Amino acid sequence: DVVLTQSPLSLPVTLGQPASISCRSSQSLVHSDGITYFSWFHQRPGQSPRRLFYWVSNRDSGVPDRFSGSGSGTDFTLKISRVEAEDVGVYYCMQGTHWPPYTFGQGTKLEI
Amino acid sequence: EAQLVESGGDLVQPGGSLRLSCAVSGFTFSIHPMHWVRQAPGEGLMWVSRIGPDGGDTDYADSVKGRFTISRDNAKNTLYLQMNSLRAEDTALYYCARDHGSLGDCWGQGTLVTVSS
Numbered sequence: 714d715v716v717l718t719q720s721p722l723s724l725p726v727t728l729g730q731p732a733s734i735s736c737r738s739s740q741s742l743v744h745s746d747g748i749t750y751f752s753w754f755h756q757r758p759g760q761s762p763r764r765l766f767y768w769v770s771n772r773d774s775g776v777p778d779r780f781s782g783s784g785s786g787t788d789f790t791l792k793i794s795r796v797e798a799e800d801v802g803v804y805y806c807m808q809g810t811h812w813p814p815y816t817f818g819q820g821t822k823l824e825i
Numbered sequence: 826e827a828q829l830v831e832s833g834g835d836l837v838q839p840g841g842s843l844r845l846s847c848a849v850s851g852f853t854f855s856i857h858p859m860h861w862v863r864q865a866p867g868e869g870l871m872w873v874s875r876i877g878p879d880g881g882d883t884d885y886a887d888s889v890k891g892r893f894t895i896s897r898d899n900a901k902n903t904l905y906l907q908m909n910s911l912r913a914e915d916t917a918l919y920y921c922a923r924d925h926g927s928l929g930d931c932w933g934q935g936t937l938v939t940v941s942s
Binding site: 750752754756761762763764767768771773803805807809812813814815816817818819820 | 860862869870871872875884885886887920926927928929930932933934935
């Protein structure tokens with residue numbers, strides 16, 4: 714199974730400052746069809762997860778442009794240009810290239 | 826607007842069974858693969874199962890293979906998860922999620938399954 718390793722696991726941030734989360738895969742996530750099936754999710758306390766990006770950098774509807782997704786192969790990054798209060802919660806990376814199983818990272822808790 | 830509403834979660838004894846349902850609305854259910862994802866209390870996300878648009882292909886996490894069965898009724902716009910031989914480690918909030926581009930562009934609110942004597 715593909716293992717996704719996120720860092721850091723805890724991310725204290727200051728409002729208005731940038732933040733960055735890394736996700737490293739145990740193997741390349743480039744599918745034979747050329748697409749990298751890598752996603753980022755955000756889960757606020759007590760809420761369901763919300764997908765932010767799919768295929769590395771394709772932003773889902775309604776996701777603010779202060780968020781960006783990048784990376785390739787085995788190394789991926791989620792960046793927030795200026796953290797806002799609503800950004801608190803846990804961020805998960807996920808791969809859907811080598812399934813089953815789909816696998817998630819351990820999660821990164823962002824706190825103000 | 827796409828909506829997914831799970832139901833069927835309950836307190837069940839080890840070895841027992843439950844059937845979860847996920848009623849969807851606001852989109853063409855029959856064209857999307859669908860997934861079940863679970864989250865144990867205080868833990869991260871774990872993929873459980875996937876079903877293709879017509880129900881013909883299914884996949885499972887190793888930890889539930891042989892015990893859980895995913896199915897769908899496209900006429901009723903409903904996804905199911907039959908869970909048998911339940912164990913304490915199956916205790917979790919179970920989410921259904923749509924697959925558009927990849928897993929999880931839309932999620933339900935979850936239904937809680939507690940396995941305990």
